[in-house]
Amino acid sequence: MFKQIQRKLTIQYAAFFVLFVLILMIILYIAIQTIMQQQQVQELKMFYTKEQYHLMGDNIERNQEIESDQTDRHEKELHDHTTDEEKEIEYDTNRVYFYYVFTKKHELVHADESLIGLQKDIDRLMLQAKDGEPQSVKWKQEHLLLIKYHAKSDKNGNYIIVGQSITKQHRLLERMMYAFVVLTMIGTLFITVLSHYLAGKAMVPIRRSFERQRKFVSDASHELRTPLTVFYSSLEVLESDEENHFSSFGQEVLDDLKEETQHMKSLLEGLLFLARYDQKKLKTKKETIELSKIVNNIAKSFERTLPATITLKLEIEEGILFEGDETSIRELLYILLDNAAKFTEQGYIKITLSKLKEKIELVVEDTGIGISDNDLPNVFERFYQATKNRQKKGTGLGLAIAQAIVFQHHGQITVESQLQKGTKFTILLPTVDHN
Numbered sequence: 542m543f544k545q546i547q548r549k550l551t552i553q554y555a556a557f558f559v560l561f562v563l564i565l566m567i568i569l570y571i572a573i574q575t576i577m578q579q580q581q582v583q584e585l586k587m588f589y590t591k592e593q594y595h596l597m598g599d600n601i602e603r604n605q606e607i608e609s610d611q612t613d614r615h616e617k618e619l620h621d622h623t624t625d626e627e628k629e630i631e632y633d634t635n636r637v638y639f640y641y642v643f644t645k646k647h648e649l650v651h652a653d654e655s656l657i658g659l660q661k662d663i664d665r666l667m668l669q670a671k672d673g674e675p676q677s678v679k680w681k682q683e684h685l686l687l688i689k690y691h692a693k694s695d696k697n698g699n700y701i702i703v704g705q706s707i708t709k710q711h712r713l714l715e716r717m718m719y720a721f722v723v724l725t726m727i728g729t730l731f732i733t734v735l736s737h738y739l740a741g742k743a744m745v746p747i748r749r750s751f752e753r754q755r756k757f758v759s760d761a762s763h764e765l766r767t768p769l770t771v772f773y774s775s776l777e778v779l780e781s782d783e784e785n786h787f788s789s790f791g792q793e794v795l796d797d798l799k800e801e802t803q804h805m806k807s808l809l810e811g812l813l814f815l816a817r818y819d820q821k822k823l824k825t826k827k828e829t830i831e832l833s834k835i836v837n838n839i840a841k842s843f844e845r846t847l848p849a850t851i852t853l854k855l856e857i858e859e860g861i862l863f864e865g866d867e868t869s870i871r872e873l874l875y876i877l878l879d880n881a882a883k884f885t886e887q888g889y890i891k892i893t894l895s896k897l898k899e900k901i902e903l904v905v906e907d908t909g910i911g912i913s914d915n916d917l918p919n920v921f922e923r924f925y926q927a928t929k930n931r932q933k934k935g936t937g938l939g940l941a942i943a944q945a946i947v948f949q950h951h952g953q954i955t956v957e958s959q960l961q962k963g964t965k966f967t968i969l970l971p972t973v974d975h976n
Contacts, residue, residue, distance in 0.1 A: 547740045554736035555729055562725045570718060577710055581686050582675045588638045589690060589703045632657055638705050645698030656683060656706065663687075667702050677707070684711040772802060811938035815923065818945040825866035825949055829973060832863040832870070832901065836894050839874045843882075850887040857894045861901060862973045865950045873946045876939045877905040877966055885909035888963070901972055906965035912958035920956055 636655040641663050643649055652660050659680060666678050670689045678685050687704035776799050817823040836857055844853045863870070881890045888908030895902050912920060919925045921944045924937035943966075947954040951971055958964040 550740040551737040555733045558732045559729055566721045640703040642701045684708045829862055829864050830867045833857055833859050833861045840892055843878050852889040854889050854891040861896050864973050869946045873943050876943045881907040901970040903968040908963040911960040911962050911964055913960055
């Protein structure tokens, strides 16, 4: 139990750490990216503000020259076209900022570029861009920051696109994120180890307190069992000697005392069993038993105690063998059947025993009052009784003992239930290894 709690605490601490670091990384990444982009946009706008008259002035004149010489270009197309292309585009890889000037018909007038071939796609990339609004775009393997401006002083509708490459900054952010991920993994491993250690230390006093409490329950149960047996024997002697001298009220009181004594005895026996199980001192005799025969015999004995309103149904596969303690298995069946009969007024109780591929499946189901969804997760807890079932007589230890017996035999027990429809307990036990 403590190991399971320690494991859960370790997982929770590690999960909280990872969640915190992830949120911090996302916030940090967005903040750095935003600050870098704002700085880049500001620098690009400053470049345009400083150079706009020079850039647009020279290129407006160039555009006018191009328009006036359109007729001559038709005559000297082969030679002059090459010359104009060389004049229109100036290429320099060391240029920090680049720009492209276009006419309103999207014809390139002039360009100073740092990425060769960008002039073929730049206008298409910024076709839907609004005037003065920064755009981050990806072109081939490059990340670019671009701004489109329309020249206010130019009546011809020319516009300019200025930009710069932000690929280095983008890759820097990627490397930072990779580094954060690696650091997070290392930190998570460290936090997991540290959390496991601290959770173990925190539970030391709780474990000691629990051990003292468990020992007290075991000792008290053991010590009380003997005087209780003497008390019950004394009641029987008293009833035998004075049976003809008790009034009806006195006999009723005596019967109540005997019943409560039996109830207390059952409670002490249950506590002793669970105390031995907790301390791993529960001794079980492992032998090969014919489970099918045992279930059949118990079912026939149990059927005689059922009222006429309840039918017992059996689906028991013959010849199923199991390696375990017969006494414990019998007690397990009695607990489940008694529990089913206690909360079923009419309908049926069904016992199913079958052999699966690698497991033995034992199912006990009924058509009783059922268990609510709120109570269902707690039915195996000690002394827990569902709210609607508290009027029923019981110690609240039966299902806890049943679970302990199943676990002692390396099995699993689960429960399904619906209010007013019934309850189904399913037990999976390991098959006998004949090898």
